Amino acid sequence: MSPPGLSGDVSLIRVGSSAVGSGAAYACPLQRSVKARPALKAAAKPKVEEPPMALGHVMDVLDRVESGESVEAAVTSVRGAVFWHEGLTSYVTSAVQAYLSATDSSQDLVPVRQWWVVQHRDDVVRELWAWGRRYSSPDGSRRELRFLRFGWADPQRRNAAEVAVAAYVAAYGRPAQWPDPWERHFAVGGQPQVSNVVVAEVSLADGVRSVLFDGTAAEASGLYAQTGQLPVAKSVDGTSRRAGGDCLKCRLLAVCPEVPRAPGLLGLPAYPKAKLRSVSVSDLRYHDCCPAQYHLQAMRLPKSNEYSAEARLGLAVHDYLERLHRRHSGPCVAADMPVDASWLGATWALDEQDAMIGAKMLAHHPQVCPIQAGVTDVCVEKTFTFYDTAAQALVIAKADLVHRDGSSWVWRETKTTQRPARGHSVLNVYPQIALATAVLSRGLLGGSVDGSRVEVEVLRPTGADLILVDPSDPTQVAEAHALLGKLTRPWREDSTFPARPGGRCHTCPVRMWCPSSVAAAPPLLEETPCGDNQPPGT
Numbered sequence: 001m002s003p004p005g006l007s008g009d010v011s012l013i014r015v016g017s018s019a020v021g022s023g024a025a026y027a028c029p030l031q032r033s034v035k036a037r038p039a040l041k042a043a044a045k046p047k048v049e050e051p052p053m054a055l056g057h058v059m060d061v062l063d064r065v066e067s068g069e070s071v072e073a074a075v076t077s078v079r080g081a082v083f084w085h086e087g088l089t090s091y092v093t094s095a096v097q098a099y100l101s102a103t104d105s106s107q108d109l110v111p112v113r114q115w116w117v118v119q120h121r122d123d124v125v126r127e128l129w130a131w132g133r134r135y136s137s138p139d140g141s142r143r144e145l146r147f148l149r150f151g152w153a154d155p156q157r158r159n160a161a162e163v164a165v166a167a168y169v170a171a172y173g174r175p176a177q178w179p180d181p182w183e184r185h186f187a188v189g190g191q192p193q194v195s196n197v198v199v200a201e202v203s204l205a206d207g208v209r210s211v212l213f214d215g216t217a218a219e220a221s222g223l224y225a226q227t228g229q230l231p232v233a234k235s236v237d238g239t240s241r242r243a244g245g246d247c248l249k250c251r252l253l254a255v256c257p258e259v260p261r262a263p264g265l266l267g268l269p270a271y272p273k274a275k276l277r278s279v280s281v282s283d284l285r286y287h288d289c290c291p292a293q294y295h296l297q298a299m300r301l302p303k304s305n306e307y308s309a310e311a312r313l314g315l316a317v318h319d320y321l322e323r324l325h326r327r328h329s330g331p332c333v334a335a336d337m338p339v340d341a342s343w344l345g346a347t348w349a350l351d352e353q354d355a356m357i358g359a360k361m362l363a364h365h366p367q368v369c370p371i372q373a374g375v376t377d378v379c380v381e382k383t384f385t386f387y388d389t390a391a392q393a394l395v396i397a398k399a400d401l402v403h404r405d406g407s408s409w410v411w412r413e414t415k416t417t418q419r420p421a422r423g424h425s426v427l428n429v430y431p432q433i434a435l436a437t438a439v440l441s442r443g444l445l446g447g448s449v450d451g452s453r454v455e456v457e458v459l460r461p462t463g464a465d466l467i468l469v470d471p472s473d474p475t476q477v478a479e480a481h482a483l484l485g486k487l488t489r490p491w492r493e494d495s496t497f498p499a500r501p502g503g504r505c506h507t508c509p510v511r512m513w514c515p516s517s518v519a520a521a522p523p524l525l526e527e528t529p530c531g532d533n534q535p536p537g538t
Contacts, residue, residue: 002040003030005255009039011123012185013236017130017169020161020231028246029238035250036236039183042251046392049275050248051298052088055148058095058204062133066111071096085497087296087513094513098207099148109135109144116145116173117186125185128232129173130166133202144198145170146209151302153208155201163199163212164220164228170197171217205302243385248278248394253387260444263390267438267485268492274392277492281397281432284487287494289504295497296510303509309350314416316348317358317459318400321414325371325401328378332369337362357461361416364464368457370401370412377404386444391492397435408451411436416459426456426467427479431487433469434480440471441480 002010015036024032034040057078064074075093112134120126133146145166147158171194176186197220199213213223243258253259263270266279287294297303307315320343324332338344341355343362350358371378379402386395401412413432427434436454443449454469469476499516511517 002037003034003252005252006034006040006042008041009183010037012037012039012125012127012183014038014127014129014185015165015232015235017132017162017165019235020159020165020228022157022159022162024159024161024231024235026242026244028242028244028250029234029240030252031238031241031246031250032235033238034252040251042254044254045251046253046276048248049277051295051300052084054088054091054095054299054301055150057084057088057092058099058148059133061092061096062099063111063113065096065100071100083496085292085295086515087292087301087499087510088299090515091296091299091301091513095148095204098204099202102202102207102209103146108137109142110138112136112143112175114175114177114189115186116143116169117176117188118169118173119176119186119188127186128165128169129186130169132166134170140192141194142196142198143170143192143194144200147199147201147212149201149203149205150300151203151205153201153203153206153210155210155212158201158212161228161231164223164226165232166199167197167213167215167220168224168228170194170199171220242383244383244396245278247385247396248276253394259385259387259394262386262388262395262439262442262444264481265386265388265395265435265438265442265444265484266391266393266488266492267481267483268388268391268488270390271392271492274492276392276394278394278396279488279491280395281435284484284491285431287491287497288487290500290508291490291494291497292499292514292516293508293510294491296513301510301513304512305507306509308507309354310418312348312350313354313358316344316350317361317416318414320358320362321365322380322400325378325380328371328380331371331373332366334363334366337365357418358416360461361459364459365457368464368466370403370410370455370457375403375405375410377402379403384439384445386439391488393488393492395435397432397439399436402445404447406451407448408453409440409445409447410453410455411440412455412457414457414459418461420460421458421465425479426469427476427483430456431483434483437469437471437477437480438484441477 013036019032060078061074064077065071071093075089115129116134118128130145135144136142174188174191176188179186194217196216198211201210201212241256241258247253247259283294286297324336338359341352344350344355344358381398382402383396383398388395399411400414403410415430433454433456440452440454441449449472452471454471456467458465471477499514501516501518505511505518508517
């Protein structure tokens with residue numbers, strides 16, 4: 001039976017290796033289940049605009065290069081008349097060259113253009129496939145499936161279930177052309193006789209090939225039975241909902257109760273002809289700083305030196321408080337807080353002096369801890385999604401912590417700084433506070449607007465401030481909407497995402513892909529990377 005809001009054929013179930021990948025733990029279970037049934041149709045679904053699929057373009061260029069074209073000619077052919085950002089061209093060219101250098105010793109294997117699909121037919125058609133590059137020996141007895149990784153080599157990050165699915169597909173998958181349309185089943189060929197299977201990963205930032213599995217077909221089958229089969233089964237049976245990044249492409253978007261409609265949330269007039277985009281406050285800040293940086297990050301191109309030391313310290317403090325608040329057995333007390341530098345692990349790449357500064361910040365948190373007697377429905381690092389039908393934007397917001405105070409919701413954000421307070425409006429300093437104010441002013445979380453509030457906890461080595469914003473105050477709500485509209489309008493109307501080269505280029509995490517980057521530019525005073533900028537003294 002199909003979920004409400006969908007109709008069509010449920011007799012085709014198709015699962016790709018990515019459905020059980022590392023992101024599966026954070027995905028929406030119902031969306032994954034619907035995705036596995038490609039023949040289900042939505043009664044209504046908005047037209048969606050997504051960032052270009054960079055790895056898909058890398059695959060297309062490699063197909064042409066392996067057929068004899070030069071890299072430059074292949075990139076030009078794939079670009080065609082479609083708009084490509086110059087940064088995407090830079091990345092695709094570099095990625096293809098890195099791939100070729102990592103695999104130039106595989107001369108005994110030949111490219112396979114058809115996909116490999118394990119297909120079982122009974123009352124339903126069940127298909128298992130894997131996205132990656134495919135190669136085999138001339139006689140077909142050996143196969144290699146290669147995952148592509150955007151960034152640098154890190155084979156431990158590839159989920160074991162995903163490797164198991166890929167190995168099984170490489171061992172037993174039958175050749176098939178890509179189905180067109182997608183809701184049709186794969187038209188598979190004959191059963192191959194494969195004796196040996198390799199699953200590898202090629203990292204495209206540094207050109208490293210890492211072997212994830214190398215064994216016989218029987219060993220691949222055993223690995224799948226042990227590691228892959230249960231996650232695959234779970235991926236097609238999910239019924240719970242989890243709002244977030246999956247919502248943009250979900251066929252249930254128009255009817256999902258987890259995505260409330262909020263026309264005008266971002267303070268914009270209607271854009272009836274625009275395609276739906278997803279956006280977060282971080283996206284808006286990146287775009288405000290440099291549209292090209294926003295666009296290249298939206299495509300998930302590899303980043304380097306993404307956060308300054310000050311920003312990493314803030315993330316470390318957030319992480320420490322998150323772990324404390326998830327227990328929510330009571331308010332944080334002084335004994336919960338670190339007293340020396342040992343609290344800060346190597347993950348954050350900070351020195352002992354930074355660790356002591358963070359410890360001093362954390363020491364002041366118990367004075368303003370949000371988890372007090374009487375609070376209920378505590379949610380830590382909760383992701384909310386709202387559908388602004390005027391701006392045609394799917395707004396994704398992650399709250400540090402929300403809870404109920406009686407019948408009203410309280411939204412808490414925690415900020416860290418080593419600068420003294422200067423009296424700036426928190427709505428202008430922290431756009432996520434403006435968004436939280438707009439959300440609560442409409443009662444989008446439920447409950448009463450009267451009594452709801454946004455709390456901004458500012459931790460310094462010298463003390464803590466707690467600043468309140470009232471979502472029932474028309475003046476503060478108007479200020480929030482004005483700030484959101486100022487940030488959102490240029491983003492909503494942008495289709496080319498030009499670079500804005502200047503002094504901030506040297507801290508841009510995607511500058512390596514941007515031909516316009518002024519890499520040698522001197523740093524700006526008190527600068528941090530775009531998206532983490534704060535006015536001096538805030």
